[in-house]
Amino acid sequence: MKISAEIKTIIKDSLFTGLISLALFGPIVGLKTSSKGEGLFVTPHVSIVVLLVAACIVGRFLIGLNSLRKKEINLIGNITSTISNYMDNKGKHVAITGVLFAIVFPFLPFTDRYVLDVSIMILTYIMLGWGLNIVVGLAGLLDLGYVAFYAVGAYSYALIATTFGWSFWVCLPLAGLFAGFFGILLGFPVLRLRGDYLAIVTLGFGEIVRIILINWYEVTNGPDGITGIPRPSFFGLEFKKFPDEGETSFHTFFNLEYSTMHRIIFLYYLILVLALITNYFTLKIRKLPVGRAWEALREDEIACKSLGVNPTNTKLTAFAIGATFGGFAGAFFATRQAFVSPESFTFIESAIIVAIVVLGGMGSQTGVVLAAIFLIGITEVFRDLEQYRMIAFGGAMVLIMIFKPKGILANRKPTITLKDYIK
């Protein structure tokens, strides 16, 4: 009997999985340490371990049965292939519909303050993803410290705005410039490094920036952060119920009933415009010589050198432009929160942004949008289970990579082909 032999191996595998999961969960979950009075005590939690081990055995058994069938069920793979096929055919329409939807979104009936807040967060990540996409997706440089530029943007905005009291529209370009300058500063020495060496150096740089922010009390106010960052105004019209002397507020100018939603909606459009500018810029620059050089460099550095492309300068432009957009996003973050502290710029933020770019399918602009909605969405779905949201987040990263290693929208088309000449 062939089938029963196969069933036997599945059962054997499942029991082995059970043994391993017992070893995994036994000590960490089963023996919880907690402090009572002085010192630590161990409290056993047997039932949870039994449940987890049983779940592992059953799960492994079902996976084994699934692999016996002629056609395996690969749900995530199927869904993402469908999406990416559809996007290939109707990409342009989907993009336009998406933008139109984003424009009317704040006025839809189900849009309340919470939904809008989450959307603003997702759009911030989309913008960061698009900014990093220039560095990682187009130029092929793995940057694990992108949050450093986000932080530089946020802090320079905060410092300029609180010290000089300049308006948002003056501070925003300055914050971008500062971040871009930092990009050049870091990029200059390190961009001749290759692959993973570059990754660890950028990670180190991200940590250096964070540590300096924590410790440089005189300027950054240390771990307490900077408070009282001015909110953005609508071309000089403040979003305040009772505007200060000499100021006109938004609702009186337009004869509206005062509502806190005005500012939220304004912030929403602000980040939408910023993100779309990033996207437009990327799409355009891909068609310019420097954009082509990035993509060529990503594919083959030696060939580029032979053709007279200067790799360091080309990478430096990518790095600086990516950093500038990171800085813009940082400035937006600062003005939205009205508060910045080093806590917001930990390595996990860099990891999330890199994950959005890679999960979206490197170099794909629409992929970034889908990945950002999916990843940030999943943490919001698990919002009530505060403790488990990051587990779900990390698990989603692993699962997408396993089933779709090239990202959600994997089909990367060359920007230019010789279609007229090859017949």
Next chain:
Amino acid sequence: MEYFIQQLINGITLGSIYGLIAIGYTMVYGIIGMINFAHGDIFMIGAFIALIAFLLFGLTGIALPIVLFLVLLISMLFTACYGWSVEKLAYKPLRGSFRLAPLISALGMSIVLQNYVQVAQGARVKPLQPLISGGLEFFKESDFVVTLSYLQIFIVFLTIVLMSMFTLLITKTDLGRAQRACEQDRTMTSLLGINVDRTISITFILGSSLASVAGMMFVLYYGVIDFYIGFLAGVKAFTAAVLGGIGSLPGAMLGGLLIGLIETMWSGYISIEYKDVAAFSVLIITLIFFPTGFLGKPDIEKV
């Protein structure tokens, strides 16, 4: 002078811990060419298992050397299970796919492990009262008494023993030969009848066991751990591996010692707040002049 010797001793102790973690990074990088971001969290899990084992044995009243030995074995065994499972679940399906996929998977795994321990064990710091106390004192006549604690002797001694065993394993045994062969050319190695998957699994098991020893040392040395220790220790150990030349075992140990010394010297003489900045700055400066670390093989670019 006395102060310098004290910092030297502390630096070597810290460097031993970093070196042991760095070996896991460098081996995995050598064999499958990926940054195993979850390795720092494997170290953290090793520390937690060691802590739990210490607490359990603390109730039984067995003599200290036996407890140390048993805890060492237990944390190595259980942590190795974690290393093995992480490889099987998150990295093995991605073998042969493009370069960034395993890296993202590893980042995800690292987030999962960190938060899993936070959920299971709680977010608060876990203290452990010192088990090995006392030490040797030098320069008793001078102003500054240099102390070499028994714990530091234990850590450095254990590191030397493990490192020698490990070097023997890699250079003399069949397993080590298979591992070095996989590092050079995986396809050819499998053609020659070596089970590559098994060799990679064993690499992960060995790396995690060494990380768990480092975890146990960390618990004993600092006496307090939480679920977040894996990140910084992991990043610094990876920095050590890169500094020494990634893929090179003696390089990992050298890098570990250097990072440990830089950190203690910097915090001893310049400023304690910026000790992490020092480690990363040294890395950046080193890589500008030695693009593949101190003992790394130069990268040959081929068309």
